[in-house]
Structure formats: C-alpha cells, structure tokens
Amino acid sequence: MARRIKVLQLHPDYNIKAHDFADLGEQVFHALPVDRFETVNAFLRGRPTAGQPESRADRSVYFEFSDAQLKGLRIKAMWALYRYCLQEQFDVVICNRFKPVNMLLMLNRWLKIPLCIGIAHGFGEYDRSYRRFQTARLVTKSWRFVGVSPAVREYLLGCQCGFTEANTVAITNAIDIELAERLQLTRAEARASLGLNSQARLIGALGRLVPVKGHIYLIRAFAQLAESYPDVQLAIIGAGREHDRLVEEVKTLGLVGRVHLLGFRENALRYVRAFDIWAMPSLAEGLGLALLEGMSGHLPVIASDVPAMRPLIHGAGGLAVPPADVSALRNALEQYLMLSAERLSEKGEQAYRYLQQEHDIEVFRQQYLDLIESALSEVLK
Template sequence: MMKRRIKVLQLHPDYNIKAHDFADLGEQIFKALPDDRYETVNAFLRGRPAPGAPESRAHRSVYFELSDAQLKGLRIRALWALYQFCRAEQFDVVICNRFKPVNMMLQLTRLLKVPLCIGIAHGFGEYDRFYRRRQAKRLIDKSWRFVGVSPAVKQYLLDCDCGFTESNTVAITNAIDIEQAKALQLTREEAREQLGLDPSVRLIGALGRLVPVKGHIYLIRAFASLKDRHVDAQLAIIGAGREEKNLLAEVDRLGLTGRVHLLGFRADALQYVRAFDIWTMPSLAEGLGLALLEGMSGALPVIASNVPAMLPLIEGAGGIAVPPADSSALSGALDTYLSLSDAQLREKGNQAYQYLVENHEIFSFRQKYLSLIEGSLKD
C-alpha cells in the first residue's frame, strides 16, 4: 500500500508570485520538498493572479480573496474561512508567512490540531505591542516552530519573551538562486541602454520601494555633497512608491537634475543590476534586505546601513557599513568607492560575489527548511 504524502500548506497575506523565483523564498521552500513525499498547497488571503499571470509551483493554489476590512479587527469571517478550509484538507504542516497568517493560525491551531506549524518572521516590530505578546505567549504550543530570516530577527523574537525560545525558534538566513539571477542579468552596456543611462559615467545604484524607511532621501543628500568632487558620477534608483514626489523635490532643490535618475518601477528589475558600478542600500530598518544580496549577485561592491540584520552581510562581503539616516557617513562611503580605480572596484565586487556564493546560496536554504520540517515532525 502506497504511503500517503505529507500535506503542506503555505499561507501568505497577499498574492505575490513572480515570473522568476530566484528570490521568492516561499517558492524555494516548495522546491525543497520532494514530490514523491510531499503534497503542496499555496494559499493567499488577498488577491489572485490576473489572466496569464504566473502561479505557484505548488501542486495546487487557493485564493481566499478576502477584503482588507475582513482581515482587520477580530477577522471572524476570515478565521472561519481558514478554519473550514484547513479542517477539510487535514494538513500535516502549515507554513505561515508574516504576522497576519501566523496570528490567524495561532488562534486556530488547537481546534485544528495541525501536527506542525511554522511561523516565518520577516522583520522587526511585529510583537512590539503588549497585547500581541500576551496573545502569543498564551497560544504558542509544542506544535509551533518559528523562523527568523536573519540571526537579528531571531534574536528580536527571543527578546520579546512571549513564547519564542531557543528550542522552537531558528534563524534561516534568506538566500537567492544565484545561477538563475545571473542568467537574468543584462550586460552593463545592454542594461544602461535600456534604462537610458550614459554608458560612460560612474553609476551608483539602489533598488527598492520609494518609501521613507528605505532611506533614499539620505542617499540623494549624500550624493549632493560630493557631486562636484566626482563630476563623472551619477545616481539611479529603481522603484516606485509614495515617496517619489518628495525625492523629486529634493533632487530639484539640490540641483541634481540630470545627475540623479528616479527610474520608476521596472519588471524583473534584477536584470539591470550590472548597469551599476556601486550598489547601495541606505535603509533605516530591514529584516534582511534581499536587494543587498541581489547587488552582490551582480558582483558589485556594496554600501548599506549597519542595521542589525544587514551588518554581518556587509562586513562579510567586504562592503562599507554606515549608520542609518547619516548622509555624512554615506557620503564618505561613496567617496571611498568613487576614488577607487575601475580594477579596484571590480575586485571589491568580486569579493562581495564570493561571499554571496559561500553564505547565501539557495541549496543550503532549501536543505535547512527540509530538515526543519522533517526533524520537527519526528519530535
């Protein structure tokens, strides 16, 4: 008689499947689970793919299509829908991404008696509120394991002192599929041509949503302070968001028109990474910051804020760490790299790439999740 496959649900707050999964860590977890032993289901509380949009590699995808209102407050309807679904499916493992799915499954676990639930924390602050810590402490039981996407996020969970312990909480550092990422990347010349950027300049780059926490305004101010010292340098930022108008106003105020380029949203933005000579990530806070790893995949020297989740990565890659929201320190770091020769910059970029290969490759990431699931089911 054929043994029943282990049934795994992965639960997300929003539909977020991309055409390329080099940095889609939910999809990478599914890749870790052998088809002959695991049956996989991907579920999304909000959203669904438009016609022709990519879908998960899971054996089946489910879209609850709940509204924002239904996912606020007590979430009675949302909890009932999730309870009915899980009760009917009888999952062996439920993997919850981010706070809302974790919180909902915490409330349902004792009713559903799921053998293993895994909550993945992607950043800081989710348990800062007292009532959330009190609820977690009351509801976390022996069926739960928790993953921080960096050692710093794991430590944040432990410091909350609300049920996260050394025995049920681990750090599994984020990773990217390096070979897939490299295959997507255009050459320096092709990338600059498609972005409409001068092929002859020294180009500082950044990638991320245009929101205050990403710290782009400090990057622009840092660049302004050295624009006359490095007249062949320019700055380009790929991304869109609510901060765009403020950033454009700052560019105009500082007289940087033509030297700073806000390139907007670009599909498959990683393909343009080799357009740049220096990669920056001036975030005020990060859980890990996949964009930092993406820059390393293009063999670029890196400058980033020394927030706890990113500091070990920057130091390991031989990059320059600066305090967040410190334009003066950021300007000094940029000046250091812009003063190097092309050969010296390439050497720094290769050092960052070697660190990425040795510490953040996708096969180790997959194996850690597979070991967590199989080891926990045996306990």
C-alpha cells in the same frame, strides 16, 4: 504507496514573481521532494490576473479577503480559513508574516495541525504588549518559528512571548545565484534599456520608494560630492509614495540629470550590472534581499549598519554606515569613487564570493527540509 505529507504555505498577499530566484516562499517548495510532499500555496488577499504567474505548488488557493475582513476580529476570514484547513487536513502549515501566524495560532487550538511554522521577516511585529500576551498564550509544542536572519531570531527571543531557543531558528535568506546571473543583462544592455549614460560611473539602488528605505539620505549624500565627481550619477529603481518627495529633493539640490528615479521595473534584478556601486540606505531591514541581488551582480556594496545587514556587509567586504547619517554615507560613497575601476571590480568580486559561500540557495532549501522533517518527527512522537 505512503500518503504524501500535506503542506500548506499561507501568505498575506498574492506575490508570485515570474522568476523565483529570490521568491523564498517558492524556494521552500523547491525544497520539498514531490514524491513525499503534496503542496498548496494560499493567499489571504489578491489573485493573479491574466498572464501573471502562479505558484509552483501543486495547487494555489486565493481567499480574496478584503482589507476590512482582515481587521479586528476577522470572523468571516477566520471561519473560512478554519473550514478550509479542517477539510484539507494538512500535516504542516507554513505562515509568512504576522497576520497568517496570528490567525493560525488561534485556529490551531481546534484544528490540531501537527506542525505549524511561523516565519518572521523583520522586526517590530511583536512590539505591542497585547500581541506578546496573546502569542505567549497560544504557542504550543506544534509550533516552530523562523527568523530570516540571526538578528530577527534574536528579536523574537527577546520578546519573551513563547519564542524559545528550542522552537526558534534562523534560516538566512538566500537567492538562486545561478538563475539570477542568467537573468541579468550585460552592462551595456542594462544601461541602454534604462536609458542611462553608457560612460558614467553609476551608483545604484533598488527598493520601494518609502521612508524606511532611506533613499532621501542617499540623494543628499550624493549631492555633497556631485560637484567633485562630475562623471558620477545615481539611479534608483523602485516606485512608491515617496516618489514626489524625492523628485522635489532632486530639483532642490540641483541634481536633475544626475539623479534618475527609474520607477518600477519588472524583474529589476535584470539591470543590476548597469551599476558600479550598490547602495542600500535602509533605516531598518529584516534581511534586505536587494543587498544580495547587488552582490549577485558582482558589485561592491554600501548599506546601513542595522543588525540584520551588519554581518552581510562585513562578510562581503562592504562599507557599513549608520542609518540616516548623510555625512557617513557621503564618505562611504567617496571611498569607493576614489578607487580605480580595477580595484572597484575586485571589491565586487569579493562580495560575490561571500554571496556564494554564505547565501547559497541549496543550503536554504536543505535547512527548511530539515526543519520540517525533524520537527514533524518530534511533534508526532
């Protein structure tokens, strides 16, 4: 029996979810036939505590480096990772985000792993000139790069530091639609679980409460039409450092009882059908999975007109607004709120059909399998 191809996937932090409908690292492992691939998942920081899930990979490794060990020269972390990869003799290493990519770029000068794949999940990682200079010196024929959307791929190519038309592709994020729908509560169940009004028209948003997610602009836009639509409420699922600021904004605008900051919810996708409209006012995104999650709940979408999300919004028949533009966001919300329930539902079904056609998880898995197999055949010639 031929030796299985040995694949390591490297992440900056432990981040395994109980359900992997949108865990794209796990979906890559789904793509690899177990009779031909041996898989290992590794995390630079963190590890699961009792009851938390582990990867579907054959093995998981937790380096548990401290933040300090992953800064500067990272000598201890680099040495530990080097020894581990040397011992295991991987055929393929898949690196998620800048730090793992950067570490393997340096280490593979000596490790000589046949195929390394660096995945860029957003913009800005190579904006600094010294990062571009370093990357350009270290990219070899062993490397392939993936942008999680066409816009992220264009960003990489524009950096002109070793990313080329030949070694850089776009594999658009996707979700397991069938699993996502099985997890979702009904409208009534979701609203009851979240403590939301069963009769209100609800605008929903999901995401970490951090400035780049733009929730404060959504709250301000809602404030401008709240008086005209007394049956409409806004709810945001997520936690983060912006929480207190958003609470104060809600109070200042007189929206207590109309805007609900619901905090972190495990498996937040379960609640998507509680809402009538899905909003994503981010100031920047690589490719916002929360937008796809809203579409999986058959919801019409409003989102910021940033490069990574623009084709999704238009493809779904949604409304694109300039980021941080409160007036435009208010007008988009009102455009949907003026529709009948039946017409709004039709818009949601249009978004769902687009999701099925363009972000199917089986296509995503096949693209990763094809990339690994074709790239391996090239580098091993």
